[in-house]
Amino acid sequence: MTRPSAVTALRSDSARPRKRPRRSGVLTALPWVTPTLLLIAGVVIYPTILMFWTAFRKYNSYGIEQGSAGLNNFIGPAGAFTFPTVPWASVWTNTVVWVVVVVLLTLLLSLGLAQFLNKDFPGRKALRLIIILPWASSVVMTTTVFNYGLQTDVGLFNRLLVDTGILQTAYGFTKDPTSAFWVAVFVAIYVSLPFTTYTILAGLQSVPRDVLEAAHVDGAGAAQRYWQIVLPLLRPAIAAATLINIINVFNSLPILKILNETPGFNTGHTTTTLIFAYKSTLGPGVASALSIFNFFFCLVIIAVYLGIVKPTKEVQ
């Protein structure tokens, strides 16, 4: 064992024969898992408790606490789900479209890209490096570059589109909530591609060549080989990439927030950006109330996903 870690310590512990008293096993593991447990308590459990507490307290918009709120933060006159003029129909649709479209398109594009990068061709190393770039730079930075490029007066992308005749006049892509939303979808796919591609590429490299050659000899066509050998073997990689992408994309704030320049409760919100709009106008209580919903929504997605795909089984 070259690198002792909490995980390996736990594994060897559970592999011990049952006869040994359990308590001493837990005690041996304790020093190894304590840092992790402390971390989880500090950055996961404490904020969650605080979120629930905050959701039932009354705050003014400056975040000054003013006593108990009961259910007012959820369904009061200025509650998260009952505040007037919030376009709920588009918020729900956007949230679902955002997650499904970004995750699915990223996955499909990554499958193609990974297949391509798995081939031997001159310059493959350089190309692989270039594809990492959007992953290596910060999401806020990448998004800001897109935002500047798409500005009506000074944006280079707009200039390019006009000069090439694709657009008649410059268009304010980020000034309208709907078009801003679709630009955000594009950027989200762009920044999710590297991780997904590399996960799948790693999966592809573990597909044994001899199996593929054997199938080839037996007369299986390229499509048959892909569908019946490569794809099933990629299942763990795809499963892991999808799960991580769903959570990442659902919780992603910066892309939508930076690209949607229209203020207020417009038709470009997802539930995640709405939390932040509430935070600045109605205070932390109402924002937390909606966060709780987001929290459960995320849990349900993961549960459904785990139930259907059973990724943990495959990964092990």
Add this chain to the structure above:
Amino acid sequence: MAKLTKALALAAASVFVLTACSTGTGGTASSAAAAGQLPATTIKILAPSYGDSSQADWQKIIDEFKKKEPNVTVELQIEAWDNFTDKVKARIQAKDYPDILNDNAFASEATAGLLYPINEVMSDSTLASIEPALLKNGLGTDGKQWAAPDIASARLMASNTDLLKKAGVTAPPKTWADLETAAAKVAATGVSGYGMPLGSEEAQVEASLWLWGAGGDWPQGDKLVANQPASVEAFTEMKKLIDAKSTQPDPGATNRQAVADLFDNGKLGMYVTHSGLMSVTRQKFPNIHYELSQIPSKDGTPVAFGVTDFILAFNNNDANRKQATKEFLDLFYSDPMYEGWYKGTGLLPVTTSMIAAGKASDTDNAAFYDALSYVKFLPVSNPQWDALKNALQGTAGTIAKDTPENVLSKIQAQVDAQG
């Protein structure tokens, strides 16, 4: 294993170093106070950045203060105007109240009982040195003086004289009808006619200007009312300009700075501006020739917009800090200190002596000084103002795609929901 121990030791060591750093600043409490000087304490200032020199302008006053009160530590935090309110909220939520806050609103903090009435932390003579008409603006609805203005600004309309001449407009418009024609003519030459910033930054200002131009105002009794005949009239007129494509594109997502940038680059005929923005135009864009005039209204009555920013003093339940705050503020408003500070902001002063001096010498801003006599102010002391401001910032821009009546009833609904 050895590696891990090493890493742990390193981590532990760095924690010690960090804590040592953070205690370093507060650990100078021991020196005994000399006669007549304040005991050792720390006061904190949170202020927005009005320009590149803001940090240095505050520091000059702090240095002078340190000469008089060497035992008092002054912590200064300067933040950009963008999201300044969020910074204030963060300090309040962390219960780390600044002793002195420079902001553009005070009602929320006053209502929550976090502030000293400002006359408790300023001497009577300092209060008396502030122009009474401006001082009134810091009066709460409960009649207490919760804040003192520290800077004023008047807004007027700037017109690019070259662009107007090219479009065949001889004088800046004074009525809405004139503005419609002038903006349309300028827009026909290929640039934007009138800059209308209805984005998240200043929709409340633009909307108020048009409401005043229609002869109305937000307060009706002690309530703020968005949905009233005068505001419908105002929003209808704004929509007319947008529909005629006489404004810059996408007014609902444009902030005042973006409009100013268009003007400075000769791509905009007219917009409502303040002295700070115009000093940038004068210094960095000398090719832009402009003229300042009253903001157009329905019948031609002059409209001008007044803003004062405020000094607020938070109650930290500490007599020493309160005393130090008082001495600092008295020094801040003294002529030699205040003159340098207000000039750094590019805006107008609030003390009677400085206003008189400015009127006499500052020819660039003469029009703004004159406008101070007829400016109107936003109802910032009304506790409902925050709700109305947020609703205007988030919703006023939708008139480009919706009817004025719908937009205003949405704004009204948001204000009503927050009580």
